[in-house]
């Protein structure tokens with residue numbers, strides 16, 4: 001089959017791009033290697049996604065957040081403030097919502113709920129416009145592009161072509177690799193484990209990023225209290241060198257909760273692990289290019305962020321918006337979707353929007369995971385100085401919540 005646009009990967013980025021472009025008169029195919037059932041009812045994957053106000057507005061426009069809230073009004077938790085802590089020190093640098101005109105910096109919502117709602121919105125687009133074809137249970141295995149079209153062969157042997165092929169198939173994107181685009185990868189040599197917890201003391205909707213002195217980093221993402229029991233809830237992300245993580249993954253729920261209580265220094269009282277645990281390798285990826293002949297990448301395939309700044313999907317949505325704008329304009333002007341000028345503009349804009357934070361995050365993560373004796377006082381000093389530089393904190397707060 002020939003389509004105007006073929007998207008590889010029905011993760012949140014691929015689905016949001018298809019939804020954004022639906023109704024314009026384009027024919028769109030989305031190819032996903034997982035079975036249809038797995039994308040229709042995605043399993044809980046531990047990730048609680050911090051959405052900036054801009055991303056939340058984008059997801060509202062696409063119908064995704066309304067759908068999540070309609071199913072469960074408590075699913076969206078406000079992220080009012082954020083604090084950064086260093087080692088055993090009681091000092092914290094706080095980024096408060098008071099620096100902005102909003103009553104929260106952003107929102108937290110589970111990744112699997114975003115995936116499910118995005119899938120349902122695509123189903124709604126199909127019912128309304130009939131312009132999206134979903135090909136599930138069959139991954140992109142081979143790619144070739146020329147001046148005429150992008151052509152893909154799926155694992156089943158089926159072949160399809162399109163004016164433009166878009167990779168939305170994760171930070172290790174096999175499609176990006178297949179078109180010959182290399183990437184700079186930074187393996188931090190650590191594993192993150194994510195789990196939901198109940199804890200004794202309220203978190204006041206404050207997110208934590210706590211750089212320990214013993215190779216560990218802990219993040220706490222505040223969730224709404226359990227509507228039935230009133231228990232205080234949060235998602236915890238514990239990052240450790242691979243070998244230290246293995247014994248923790250083997251603990252039973254009770255022992256794991258006790259371990260988190262100890263690692264969080266009882267600052268929120270006793271913690272109880274209430275969900276499955278999910279482990280992810282900590283690898284940052286920045287591709288050398290975001291476009292090639294009749295090809296573009298979006299989402300994590302375009303920028304694979306370190307999660308410390310919670311910007312991966314926020315950047316993913318930014319890539320969707322920027323590319324959709326270019327493609328919408330090209331289509332409205334009856335131009336080819338694979339025209340190199342529009343792709344080059346997308347690449348320039350998205351790299352400008354992401355590269356500075358990608359590099360800054362990498363440097364911050366390297367400094368704050370350096371436990372050497374000279375680095376420890378430097379880490380504390382940088383945090384205390386940063387806390388006094390209001391324009392710096394304001395820049396972070398407004399990057400999440402927007403300008404006054």
Ligand SMILES: Cc1cc2nc3c(=O)[nH]c(=O)nc-3n(C[C@H](O)[C@H](O)[C@H](O)COP(=O)(O)OP(=O)(O)OC[C@H]3O[C@@H](n4cnc5c(N)ncnc54)[C@H](O)[C@@H]3O)c2cc1C
Pocket residue numbers: 008009010011012013014031032033034047048049050051111138139140141168169170171174175192194237280298299300301307310311312313314315316
């Ligand atoms: C622990 C953790 C916490 C995070 N927290 C935040 C946060 O607070 N805020 C934030 O903004 N971001 C956060 N992120 C990042 C966020 O989860 C990702 O940016 C986002 O999920 C990426 O979406 P995606 O659609 O680009 O890719 P993915 O979700 O990786 O989806 C890719 C899809 O492509 C499919 N695929 C792969 N290969 C093929 C193929 N050959 N053919 C067809 N299909 C294929 C896969 O099956 C999958 O469905 C976090 C990430 C982690 C790991």
